[in-house]
Amino acid sequence: MDRDMIIELIVGLFMLAGIAALVVLAFRVSNISDHVSTDGYVIKANFDNVGDLKPRAAVKLAGVKIGRVIDVQLDTKAYKAVAKLWISNDAAALPTDTSASIYTAGILGANYVGLIPGFDEAVLKDGDKIEITHPALILENLIGHLLFKTEAK
Amino acid sequence: MQNDTHIKIEQLSFYRSRRTVFDNISLEIPRGKITAIMGPSGTGKTTLLKLIGGQLRPQQGQVYVNDTNIQQLSRQKLHAVRKRMGMLFQNGALFTHLSVFDNVAFPLRQHTELSEALIRHIVLMKLEAVGLRGALYLQPSQLSGGMARRVALARAIALDPELIMYDEPFAGQDPISMGVIVGLIQKLNKSLGLTTIIVSHDVAETSAVSDLIYVMAGGNIVARGEPTAVMADRSPQVHQFMRGLPDGVVPFHYPAIDFYEDFVGCKQEVVS
Amino acid sequence: MRRNIVLELGHRGVHYGISLGRSGIFLWQTVIRWPQPTRSFPLLIQQIYSVGAMSLSIIMLSALFIGAVVALQGFNTLEKFSAEQELGQLLALSVVRELGPVVAALLYAGRSCSALTAEIGLMKATEQLDSLDMMGVDPLHFVVAPRFWAGFISLPMLVLVFDAMAIFGGYLIGVEWLGVDQGSFWNNMQSSVDFHIDVMSGFYKGVVFAIVTTWIAVYQGFAALPTAEGVGRATTRTVVYASLAVLGLDFILTAVMLGGW
Numbered sequence: 001m002d003r004d005m006i007i008e009l010i011v012g013l014f015m016l017a018g019i020a021a022l023v024v025l026a027f028r029v030s031n032i033s034d035h036v037s038t039d040g041y042v043i044k045a046n047f048d049n050v051g052d053l054k055p056r057a058a059v060k061l062a063g064v065k066i067g068r069v070i071d072v073q074l075d076t077k078a079y080k081a082v083a084k085l086w087i088s089n090d091a092a093a094l095p096t097d098t099s100a101s102i103y104t105a106g107i108l109g110a111n112y113v114g115l116i117p118g119f120d121e122a123v124l125k126d127g128d129k130i131e132i133t134h135p136a137l138i139l140e141n142l143i144g145h146l147l148f149k150t151e152a153k
Numbered sequence: 154m155q156n157d158t159h160i161k162i163e164q165l166s167f168y169r170s171r172r173t174v175f176d177n178i179s180l181e182i183p184r185g186k187i188t189a190i191m192g193p194s195g196t197g198k199t200t201l202l203k204l205i206g207g208q209l210r211p212q213q214g215q216v217y218v219n220d221t222n223i224q225q226l227s228r229q230k231l232h233a234v235r236k237r238m239g240m241l242f243q244n245g246a247l248f249t250h251l252s253v254f255d256n257v258a259f260p261l262r263q264h265t266e267l268s269e270a271l272i273r274h275i276v277l278m279k280l281e282a283v284g285l286r287g288a289l290y291l292q293p294s295q296l297s298g299g300m301a302r303r304v305a306l307a308r309a310i311a312l313d314p315e316l317i318m319y320d321e322p323f324a325g326q327d328p329i330s331m332g333v334i335v336g337l338i339q340k341l342n343k344s345l346g347l348t349t350i351i352v353s354h355d356v357a358e359t360s361a362v363s364d365l366i367y368v369m370a371g372g373n374i375v376a377r378g379e380p381t382a383v384m385a386d387r388s389p390q391v392h393q394f395m396r397g398l399p400d401g402v403v404p405f406h407y408p409a410i411d412f413y414e415d416f417v418g419c420k421q422e423v424v425s
Numbered sequence: 426m427r428r429n430i431v432l433e434l435g436h437r438g439v440h441y442g443i444s445l446g447r448s449g450i451f452l453w454q455t456v457i458r459w460p461q462p463t464r465s466f467p468l469l470i471q472q473i474y475s476v477g478a479m480s481l482s483i484i485m486l487s488a489l490f491i492g493a494v495v496a497l498q499g500f501n502t503l504e505k506f507s508a509e510q511e512l513g514q515l516l517a518l519s520v521v522r523e524l525g526p527v528v529a530a531l532l533y534a535g536r537s538c539s540a541l542t543a544e545i546g547l548m549k550a551t552e553q554l555d556s557l558d559m560m561g562v563d564p565l566h567f568v569v570a571p572r573f574w575a576g577f578i579s580l581p582m583l584v585l586v587f588d589a590m591a592i593f594g595g596y597l598i599g600v601e602w603l604g605v606d607q608g609s610f611w612n613n614m615q616s617s618v619d620f621h622i623d624v625m626s627g628f629y630k631g632v633v634f635a636i637v638t639t640w641i642a643v644y645q646g647f648a649a650l651p652t653a654e655g656v657g658r659a660t661t662r663t664v665v666y667a668s669l670a671v672l673g674l675d676f677i678l679t680a681v682m683l684g685g686w
Contacts, residue, residue: 011473014477014478015582017582018581019583021585021590022628025585025624030618030619030626073597
């Protein structure tokens with residue numbers, strides 16, 4: 001009957017609206033594209049101090065995001081922080097003497113890992129480790145350093 | 154050859170939240186006859202219908218429908234027994250979101266695999282029997298109370314049951330619709346041989362139409378027999394009910410302190 | 426007198442306990458009656474229409490306003506830190522994680538749940554449920570289950586639509602009116618909203634809310650006293666209980682999700 005068909009049509013449209021909303025949320029609002037973990041490789045980096053670095057923080061080269069932090073753990077033997085970084089295959093290959101530092105995005109921003117490429121021929125592969133790292137800047141240390149310096153003068 | 158007793162209730166007791174609704178009652182509903190169950194409001198007459206239909210379970214006693222103890226039936230078998238029963242509720246209880254046609258067709262669509270064409274024929278026949286074939290596509294909200302009840306009746310007989318139960322069919326009817334209902338009850342009983350149970354407290358109409366009457370009060374059966382016999386019954390309870398006397402076993406005055414005391418404030422002195 | 430209060434509380438407690446137990450059994454009996462594809466599917470569709478599709482307009486309108494207000498308030502505060510660019514992130518996260526599921530559920534509780542309770546309660550009062558029973562049709566299967574599953578399907582959909590509309594409303598205010606840069610609005614949002622952690626957790630909340638609110642609505646209707654007053658009270662009870670349940674569960678779910686993730 002006509003009325004039944006109209007109702008079914010409207011219900012169909014309703015479900016479509018829900019699915020459309022889901023699609024919009026997935027692709028325009030969130031970073032679902034980030035979840036393609038297969039197209040990349042994972043490397044490690046040890047830091048004296050990781051600061052506020054969290055999983056999912058960005059890994060940038062020359063300011064361009066090329067990957068993200070997967071994990072931050074403590075190496076109980078060397079008493080250093082070990083960060084696992086996922087690097088996208090689309091990014092440039094990283095020489096083995098690439099260095100990693102921890103920067104802050106803006107004044108209030110979150111921490112991210114910045115890579116500065118080296119000059120080696122060999123490149124980093126899945127499971128390799130970045131040897132040269134610079135720890136995060138801790139505000140208190142900085143202030144203490146500054147005070148110490150001005151006092152010494 | 155089928156037993157002459159359609160429904161037999163044996164030593165049934167039913168309690169609900171600490172109140173005794175029925176106390177060890179036994180009765181028989183004869184096949185093909187009109188049996189009335191009467192009594193003051195609140196004696197649980199509707200509850201009795203639900204017990205017969207298996208919607209409620211008695212704490213004690215048995216209910217036999219066609220010699221089958223319905224409490225022992227599985228869901229499906231009870232289902233099958235219910236298909237052979239029709240019930241007309243006090244307000245008709247039509248499904249308000251369905252048209253008259255769909256209401257009557259409902260049991261057919263639910264319980265049979267008949268084609269729509271055949272269902273239409275049956276619906277038309279049932280509506281014709283109650284005189285509402287022309288109201289086929291009306292909505293329940295467009296029907297008067299009496300008409301709604303007739304449609305509900307058509308729905309109740311849609312599957313051609315062997316038993317039909319009427320819950321207060323005469324309540325609040327004007328004389329014409331009263332005549333219509335009474336006529337329909339008799340016609341269906343005579344022409345289809347439908348065992349009929351009427352639950353009512355309308356003494357006049359029910360007595361005129363029934364073959365057998367049970368009078369219930371206080372959870373017990375206080376009278377049983379043919380209408381003339383029950384009308385002549387001398388026991389005070391039955392007498393008060395059947396004659397409609399305002400005062401008797403069921404008192405007129407709600408319990409209160411002495412009349413004099415209430416007005417004057419102290420007990421009346423007896424002047425010798 | 427003190428003893429009476431204690432007794433009273435005890436009575437109440439037992440009474441609620443019994444009600445809860447009964448409603449639990451009721452839920453179980455409803456859930457196992459998953460509508461069959463042939464007979465009950467049209468009923469399900471009909472119910473999704475009245476419970477879900479009919480709520481779309483109020484959901485979308487409310488979402489627009491809420492998104493707009495969040496954008497307005499957020500901008501007002503972020504401006505003080507010169508952090509207007511973060512508006513997209515602020516809007517999206519608050520909507521998708523909290524406002525979407527909770528406000529949509531509250532609107533649903535007020536509109537659809539009250540209607541469900543009233544409808545079922547009225548069917549009980551007019552003996553329609555009894556008729557079904559006497560006709561050998563299971564009222565739980567025919568009346569209650571389709572409504573329950575319709576709610577289960579509808580509310581999560583409504584939550585998603587709410588999310589999208591609210592963000593759109595915030596976009597309209599933030600970008601078009603207040604002048605936040607469009608690029609940074611969307612980019613900031615996208616880089617901080619994780620689909621699985623944020624969007625889906627809001628969706629799961631919606632699912633939980635759907636089950637609990639629809640369950641309350643349907644049970645209250647079924648257990649209502651068959652009088653006009655009884656149905657009215659049951660409807661009020663549904664809205665109150667469902668709303669409180671949404672807010673309470675939201676807290677619990679948020680704690681679980683934030684802790685877990």
